[in-house]
Amino acid sequence: MKLNRRSFIGTTSLAAASLAAPAVLGAGKPRVVVIGGGAGGATAARYIAKGAKGAIDVTLVEPSRSYYTCFFSNLYIGGFRQLSSIAHSYGTLASAYGINVVHDWAVGIDRDARQVTLAGGAVLPYDRLILSPGIDFVDGAVPGWDVSAQNKMPHAYKAGSQTELLKAQIEAMPEGGTFAMVAPPNPYRCPPGPYERISMVAHLLKQTNPTAKIIVADPKPKFSKMGLFQEGWANHYAGMVDWIGADFGGGNVEVNADEMTVTIDGEVTKVDACNVIPAMKAGRICEMAGITEGNWAPVSGHTMQSRLDENIHVLGDATNQGDMPKSGFSANSQAKVAAMAVRGALTGSKVFPAKFSNTCWSLIATDDGVKVGATYEATDEKIAKVDGFISQTGEDADLRKATYEESIGWYAGITSDMFG
Known part of the structure; x- marks a missing residue:
């Protein structure tokens, strides 16, 4: 199937199928704080806000006002795209979905008090916290190199x-x-x-x-x-x-x-x-929150909840979740499962069994695109691969061109899914 904006969103939006129940009368709205505005965090914030229809206060914390996708950034290096084509803003999330977008760094998490502290001094209380901070680098991974x-x-x-x-x-x-x-x-x-x-x-x-x-x-x-x-x-x-x-x-x-x-x-x-490109680990805020084991944050595939704190969900590159690769597509897929679980916990909306998918496209030369991907399901132990596919060597030029064009459709679809 050739992917475009409409078909990508349609094939990956099962998590949005449930309708939010109204908030409990007489109580304040439940509060969700999302840290990290990439493929995981932006998607989760949008799907929670969209599905809850005003029943949940959603705050997205992201220091960058313009978000540049890592996926497709190589195509800028190769001369196939302009840098501006991979830059995205958060305006629609704020204006169309009522998300409180805060451009600041999260510098502390008090899990007992359920509060996030920002570099600017603000303190954000939460009922559920979603962490999607991406990666940081392991100190000393490459002798002679550090971030300086x-x-x-x-x-x-x-x-x-x-x-x-x-x-x-x-x-x-x-x-x-x-x-x-x-x-x-x-x-x-x-x-x-x-x-x-x-x-x-x-x-x-x-x-x-x-x-x-x-x-x-x-x-x-x-x-x-x-x-x-x-x-x-x-x-x-x-x-x-x-x-x-x-x-x-x-x-x-x-x-x-x-x-x-x-x-x-x-x-x-x-x-x-x-x-x-050094060895990687979960974004630093995960370590600060005390929810990592080794370099990564272990999660339950059923809900993307941290295995160390049920009030925190972790998405994307930062996780140790099982068989899914660390990719933008994976983070986007996991975000929908987490959004569904969070809405269910806070508003009583229906929660479906977690399903995931991923495809990674790569461009080798002009119109020479290849891909690898799989579908996954949640087990009690991990997110487990169900089946997969990969391009084959020796494919003809028309198929490789179609694969590249498919990736362009996917990019338009996922960025719309993330940023509205």
Whole structure:
């Protein structure tokens, strides 16, 4: 099925099917605070407000006034989109759905008092709290790199200024120069993302700097859609991409941002641009709330409730939930389940069994799109994969073009679903 705005929303909106019951007479409206305005948080806030029809006060806390989607940001690097095309505002959520949008940082959570403290000093009480903060980086994950080096060696894994910076550095490379990427270990945001980025960097360099080289130092022995990407690199960018996996020292990496060097298994290479994507963990507010185990926040797939606090729901990249990848589509799907559960708990509206879906599209070259996806269901142990699909090597050009066009329809659909 070809996806567009209408069909995407229609096929993923079961969670909105229930009607909210009226709030209890004589009581104040229940209060929901959502922290993080991305694919999980914005969707959850919108679906709660829309479904509750005024019976719940919804506050969305997000420091950025313009939200840049990580998904499709690689296409900006490759020259297929303008940066403005992946920027979105929160005005419709406020004006059309009555959501109180607060542009500030959440800096503290008092779980006993059920209060969120903001950097500006405001305190927000809640009956239910939804955390969708995305990812932060594990300190010391790549020797020689920390966030103080991100201007010289950008991560560009939080879209916006970092994405702009990385593209500018690629465009400024000398003729025949070297681009390096340090890929992340599992699990991380958007499993195909680094390799779509390599494809887009190669696409850009093929046009502007065709003798340039790309080195990928990867701590993993294999990666998402590996056969599809390697086929695409051979077909479109022959001789340009050198992928160094774990078996060849790709996990033994150091960088020096001042000298612009990357050391792989003891071999030092001078580079002209370097994209360091470190190991990841749940957004810091999850740690501050005390709801993480290890690097991630464990949740129940039935409701997306934290396994450590039933009054908190966690969405998207920050979660340890089972089989779903950390992606924008996953976060959007989980947000609808959480919204349904929250409305049910606070207003008595009907709650259906949790169902989830995900698809990750990647662009390898002009009109050469590939995808991987699955459907999932909640069990008591985890969100479990039911079935899946993936593009095949050797597909004809018409099918690959149709896959790319499908992804464009999905992007229009999901961003409308998030921001109204």
